[in-house]
Amino acid sequence: MKKNEEYVVTCIDETNQAAGIVKIDDMVVFVPGLLKGEKANIRILKVQKSYAFGKIMQFLETSQDRIEPACKVFNKCGGCQYQHIDYKAQLKRKRDHLENRVLKRLEDVEVRDVLGMEHPFYYRNKAQFPVQIKDGKILMGFYRLHSNDIVCCDHCMIQSKKINELYKFIQEHITLDMAQGLRHILMRHAYKTNECQIVFIGSKRNNFDDLIQKLIQKFPDVQSVVFNLNTRKDNVILGKDYEVLYGREFIYESCLSNKVKLHFKSFYQVNPVQMEVLYEQAIKAADLNKDMRCIELYSGVGTIGMAVSKYVKEVIGVEIVQEAVKNAKENCRINQIENCRYICQDATEFARKCAQKEEQIDVVFVDPPRKGMTPQGIEDISTIQPGKIVYISCNPETLIRDLILFKEQGYSCKFIQPVDMFCQTTGLECVVLIERV
Numbered sequence: 001m002k003k004n005e006e007y008v009v010t011c012i013d014e015t016n017q018a019a020g021i022v023k024i025d026d027m028v029v030f031v032p033g034l035l036k037g038e039k040a041n042i043r044i045l046k047v048q049k050s051y052a053f054g055k056i057m058q059f060l061e062t063s064q065d066r067i068e069p070a071c072k073v074f075n076k077c078g079g080c081q082y083q084h085i086d087y088k089a090q091l092k093r094k095r096d097h098l099e100n101r102v103l104k105r106l107e108d109v110e111v112r113d114v115l116g117m118e119h120p121f122y123y124r125n126k127a128q129f130p131v132q133i134k135d136g137k138i139l140m141g142f143y144r145l146h147s148n149d150i151v152c153c154d155h156c157m158i159q160s161k162k163i164n165e166l167y168k169f170i171q172e173h174i175t176l177d178m179a180q181g182l183r184h185i186l187m188r189h190a191y192k193t194n195e196c197q198i199v200f201i202g203s204k205r206n207n208f209d210d211l212i213q214k215l216i217q218k219f220p221d222v223q224s225v226v227f228n229l230n231t232r233k234d235n236v237i238l239g240k241d242y243e244v245l246y247g248r249e250f251i252y253e254s255c256l257s258n259k260v261k262l263h264f265k266s267f268y269q270v271n272p273v274q275m276e277v278l279y280e281q282a283i284k285a286a287d288l289n290k291d292m293r294c295i296e297l298y299s300g301v302g303t304i305g306m307a308v309s310k311y312v313k314e315v316i317g318v319e320i321v322q323e324a325v326k327n328a329k330e331n332c333r334i335n336q337i338e339n340c341r342y343i344c345q346d347a348t349e350f351a352r353k354c355a356q357k358e359e360q361i362d363v364v365f366v367d368p369p370r371k372g373m374t375p376q377g378i379e380d381i382s383t384i385q386p387g388k389i390v391y392i393s394c395n396p397e398t399l400i401r402d403l404i405l406f407k408e409q410g411y412s413c414k415f416i417q418p419v420d421m422f423c424q425t426t427g428l429e430c431v432v433l434i435e436r437v
């Protein structure tokens with residue numbers, strides 16, 4: 001097989017990253033966007049030792065699941081991978097991929113149907129638009145897949161409508177002087193309160209006054225404009241130092257009837273509708289009662305702990321980002337919640353200390369970042385011997401790895417309840433109930 005050769009192929013399967021799998025003379029060829037059962041003429045783009053990559057040149061037969069993508073730049077932008085698939089079929093694919101991966105490494109685990117959205121577009125409450133200057137022109141948009149090139153577009157089908165309006169307005173009013181040294185513009189839109197936040201992130205504090213004046217006149221819901229200094233050379237988006245340019249450094253949101261104060265550095269789930277579904281599933285899985293003491297590891301601004309607090313005796317939350325811990329403490333105060341406390345500490349360190357103290361803990365909620373938990377953290381949590389662990393994960397790969405480690409510690413996974421937090425993309429969030437055997 002050689003580069004640029006063309007073949008007529010039929011897709012036999014799909015990867016969980018939305019590439020079709022075809023076989024040519026026993027060689028596996030990955031063809032992005034090709035769906036199972038589809039027949040197409042493809043061109044070989046790259047040949048490795050045991051596999052190759054191809055590109056669709058012409059469809060000969062298409063799947064019933066295929067639909068016209070709603071977005072004009074779907075094939076260029078790296079943001080969505082599933083817009084060419086009917087939403088019900090997206091959910092089925094996500095569940096099937098997850099079950100295949102889980103059952104390869106763990107037996108007897110129930111993988112439930114994915115809980116999807118009624119309206120699976122315009123759901124995101126946060127965007128980070130990269131900004132570049134090229135040939136004297138300001139480029140602002142989204143990254144092309146696997147690249148730092150910017151795909152410019154005037155509309156995003158998964159960002160909230162308000163973020164789309166703000167994005168368009170800033171595109172139209174930002175000047176070259178303002179864009180010098182700018183790397184990203186972060187926007188947050190609180191779904192329930194409508195409050196908006198804009199963070200200019202760059203290596204140079206330019207004068208944004210004119211733009212800010214125009215912005216707040218047009219969008220009275222903008223309650224926070226911040227400049228964040230980032231001189232790093234890597235791809236970490238936020239720097240340490242910042243200056244509030246207008247309003248405050250936080251916005252207010254609401255989650256499961258609790259008011260939430262949210263600093264721009266604090267993590268918040270990107271899909272506010274499905275976030276509540278996710279937490280409700282986590283609470284249901286835990287089967288809580290008023291005598292229980294709970295730990296919430298990786299607690300962010302305390303949204304899970306606050307929702308859990310009314311069902312239990314006590315919640316101790318642990319989070320490493322100072323601003324988020326400060327928000328969590330204030331959030332408890334604002335909502336008059338007295339049985340939650342939040343600690344700023346590394347989750348593994350906290351678990352170690354807790355294991356040494358031999359405290360009685362009934363349920364542990366964990367919601368780690370994509371890289372999952374540490375083996376040490378899993379060992380220490382298991383030493384505490386909670387009856388139940390509710391693991392919330394945004395990365396099936398690290399989730400499965402961690403479930404195997406929990407199994408080695410005498411815990412077994414009862415079920416996995418996927419929730420579609422990242423509609424139109426291949427991403428998947430899961431609530432998992434783990435119990436002591």
Ligand SMILES: C[S@@+](CC[C@H](N)C(=O)[O-])C[C@H]1O[C@@H](n2cnc3c(N)ncnc32)[C@H](O)[C@@H]1O
Pocket residue numbers: 266267268269297298299300301302303304318319320321324345346347348367368369370394
């Ligand atoms: C996926 S978020 C979940 C936050 C929260 N549970 C929620 O639903 O909004 C993961 C959180 O873990 C925090 N985190 C990352 N590494 C950590 C660590 N080593 N120890 C404690 N918290 C950590 C992040 O700052 C982030 O707030």
